[in-house]
Structures are given as C-alpha cells and as structure tokens.
Amino acid sequence: xxxxxxxxxxxxxxxxxxxxxxxxxxxxxxxxxxxxxxxxxxxxxxxxxxxxxxxxxxxxxxxxxxxxxxxxxxxxxxxxxxxxxxxxxxxxxxxxxxxxxxxxxxxxxxxxxxxxxxxxxxxxxxxxxxxxxxxxxxxxxxxxxxxxxxxxxxxxxxxxxxxxxxxxxxxxxxxxxxxxxxxxxxxxxxxxxxxxxxxxxxxxxxxxxxxxxxxxxxxxxxxxxxxxxxxxxxxxxxxxxxxxxxxxxxxxxxxxxxxxxxxxxxxxxxxxxxxxxxxxxxxxxxxxxxxxxxxxxxxxxxxxxxxxxxxxxxxxxxxxxxxxxxxxx
Ligand SMILES: NC(=O)c1ccc[n+]([C@@H]2O[C@H](COP(=O)([O-])OP(=O)(O)OC[C@H]3O[C@@H](n4cnc5c(N)ncnc54)[C@H](OP(=O)(O)O)[C@@H]3O)[C@@H](O)[C@H]2O)c1
Numbered sequence: 391x392x393x394x395x396x397x398x399x400x401x402x403x404x405x406x407x408x409x410x411x412x413x414x415x416x417x418x419x420x421x422x423x424x425x426x427x428x429x430x431x432x433x434x435x436x437x438x439x440x441x442x443x444x445x446x447x448x449x450x451x452x453x454x455x456x457x458x459x460x461x462x463x464x465x466x467x468x469x470x471x472x473x474x475x476x477x478x479x480x481x482x483x484x485x486x487x488x489x490x491x492x493x494x495x496x497x498x499x500x501x502x503x504x505x506x507x508x509x510x511x512x513x514x515x516x517x518x519x520x521x522x523x524x525x526x527x528x529x530x531x532x533x534x535x536x537x538x539x540x541x542x543x544x545x546x547x548x549x550x551x552x553x554x555x556x557x558x559x560x561x562x563x564x565x566x567x568x569x570x571x572x573x574x575x576x577x578x579x580x581x582x583x584x585x586x587x588x589x590x591x592x593x594x595x596x597x598x599x600x601x602x603x604x605x606x607x608x609x610x611x612x613x614x615x616x617x618x619x620x621x622x623x624x625x626x627x628x629x630x631x632x633x634x635x636x637x638x639x640x641x642x643x644x645x646x647x648x649x650x651x652x653x654x655x656x657x658x659x660x661x662x663x664x665x666x667x668x669x670x671x672x673x674x675x676x677x678x679x680x681x682x683x684x685x686x687x688x689x690x691x692x693x694x695x696x697x698x699x700x701x702x703x704x705x706x707x708x709x710x711x712x713x714x715x716x717x718x719x
Pocket of ligand 1: 431432433434435436437457458459460461474475476477478480481498499500528529532585586587588589699700701702705
C-alpha cells in the first residue's frame with residue numbers, strides 16, 4: 391500500500407457532498423451533523439488503511455491532526471477523538487490523560503489495556519469518570535466481537551469461567567502455512583511482508599502480543615491480572631529442527647499445532663499446543679482468530695467466535711467503527 395505523506399493526508403479533501411447526495415429525505419431539512427474531529431497517530435500499515443477508509447465515510451469525520459515519529463500536521467488539541475495506530479508505549483501512557491480531558495480514544499495498540507495493570511486501571515477509571523469513551527475492539531481479534539461479547543455476558547449477569555483462544559492472526563497464519571518443507575523463518579518473512587505480523591515480529595514470536603491480548607480479555611472478564619501473571623512460551627529462540635519435530639508429532643497424533651492462550655479460574659497461559667481435530671479451536675484457517683468462551687450460560691459447551699484477526703484493512707475498519715460508535719453515543 392502506498393503510504394500518504396502526513397501533510398498530504400491533511401490536505402483539504404474534495405467535498406463528498408451531503409450523505410444524502412444533496413437531496414433531502416424523510417423528516418425534512420436538518421442541518422448536517424458536525425463532523426467528529428479526528429487525530430490520527432501512526433501512518434504505518436494500519437494508519438494508512440485508516441486514511442484510505444476515511445475517504446468512504448464522507449463528511450462524518452474531519453481529520454485535524456496526523457502524526458508519525460517523523461512529522462506532524464494540524465492541531466492535535468482540536469481533536470475530539472484520538473485514533474492510536476502506533477505501537478508506542480509513550481502514546482499508550484497518555485490514553486487515560488486524554489480520556490480525563492474528555493477526548494475519546496480509539497486504539498489498535500494493545501499497550502494501553504494489555505500493558506501494566508496500573509495503566510489498565512487508569513484507563514478504566516478515566517473512562518468511567520468522564521464523558522469520554524474508549525474504543526478497543528481493534529486491540530484483540532481486529533474487530534471480531536470478542537470484548538463486546540464478554541462485556542455483554544457480564545452485564546447480563548454471567549461470570550466468565552474460562553477463555554481459550556488462538557489470538558494471534560500472525561501465529562495462526564504461520565502454523566497454518568508451516569508444513570516443514572521450508573524454514574519457519576521464511577514463513578515469518580512472508581507473514582511480515584503481508585502485514586500480518588506486529589511491527590516487530592519478535593513481539594509475535596516471543597508470545598508478548600498474545601500475552602497482551604489475553605490480559606485485555608482476562609481483565610475485561612473480571613480478572614485483574616498483572617502482566618507477569620501470564621505464563622508464556624516464547625518461540626523466538628525455537629530452532630527449525632525443534633519446530634519440525636513438534637509438527638511431526640502433532641501430525642502423527644492427527645492433530646495440528648496452534649499457539650493457544652488459556653484463562654481458567656484466573657490462571658493464564660499461552661503456549662504452542664497440539665489441538666485434536668475436534669477441538670473448537672482447530673477449525674480456523676489463515677489468519678483466523680478462534681476464541682472459546684465458557685460462562686454461566688455457556689458452561690458445558692463454549693460459545694465460539696471465529697474470523698480473520700489480523701490485517702490492516704479490517705483493523706482500520708474496526709477503529710473507524712469504534713470512532714463512529716464513540717462519536718454517536
Ligand atoms: N497490522 C495488523 O494487522 C494489526 C492488527 C491489530 C492491531 N494492530 C496494532 O496496530 C498498531 C499499528 O500497527 P502497524 O502494523 O500499523 O505498525 P507500523 O506499520 O509499524 O506503524 C506504526 C506507526 O506508528 C508511528 N508511531 C510510532 N510511535 C509514534 C508516536 N509516538 N507518535 C506518533 N506516531 C508514532 C510510526 O511512525 P513512523 O512511520 O515514523 O515509524 C508508524 O507510522 C500496533 O499497535 C499493532 O499492534 C495491528
């Protein structure tokens with residue numbers, strides 16, 4: 391994807407006219423709603439896809455600020471919604487402050503809620519105290535209805551008993567693509583080129599990305615875990631021989647390899663597992679995320695949510711869906 395320069399992104403866009411194509415429908419003439427003012431932080435894979443998708447949304451949003459690490463344009467203080475499309479600790483550290491100031495925050499970055507518990511609590515408290523909302527559906531499952539389902543179950547009186555999931559689109563893709571005929575590292579390079587990996591693929595291979603996602607889900611489910619409470623197996627140093635052996639063992643048992651995150655009775659872990667063919671997590675393909683949820687009403691059979699869980703375009707769509715939601719409620 392060609393990435394627009396930051397300055398070009400803020401150049402006046404040709405007017406798309408009213409969303410009714412210049413005609414008046416229904417209950418008569420009413421003033422066009424004021425566009426919500428956006429600041430976009432990050433113009434990489436996801437940020438560029440946000441810029442592209444904004445073109446489809448006509449006059450709903452006005453982009454008042456765009457920044458990456460090299461340049462910034464426009465007036466950040468004019469924004470009513472900040473979109474965080476970075477992987478920056480420094481940006482995540484400011485989420486709570488912006489919420490406290492009444493600025494909505496919509497994020498693809500997991501470092502806000504999947505980082506230190508202190509930061510997660512600060513974001514939760516700031517969102518609860520003020521008039522600003524936090525849009526996080528792009529952080530886990532790239533917009534799949536995971537967090538909103540957990541929250542809806544809890545709001546409906548359920549306790550969450552357990553969560554098991556293939557939460558990394560890039561690791562899902564890698565273990566779908568890896569057949570032992572070429573080095574695992576070659577598959578990693580292909581995933582990176584396709585934009586499936588984290589900005590630094592070591593975040594995927596070390597399991598850190600999955601740790602953060604499991605923390606986000608667990609905390610939403612009512613388990614306020616510290617980051618180090620998740621036991622994580624790192625694949626960063628795994629040799630090709632070792633991975634080929636594990637693949638062969640999985641196939642010999644009729645199963646398949648998957649990097650699985652689990653939360654059971656408040657105990658959290660993430661590691662490479664052999665899933666039997668009838669496991670609810672064994673069915674996905676490509677970058678599919680698969681998550682099984684057990685709760686009071688789903689005690690015997692889990693609720694299973696599955697779908698593509700990585701990629702700049704769907705992540706950008708999830709961010710802008712959240713931006714629409716926070717600006718219209
Ligand atoms: N790719 C996916 O499928 C996917 C899915 C779900 C969530 N996410 C999350 O989305 C975020 C972005 O991912 P990506 O793949 O787009 O990463 P990326 O291509 O590396 O882009 C990151 C962008 O953030 C900018 N940036 C870093 N620190 C900044 C700061 N302090 N202020 C302003 N801009 C800053 C970078 O600036 P420079 O251009 O100057 O380096 C770059 O433009 C990550 O948190 C990732 O975990 C990605």
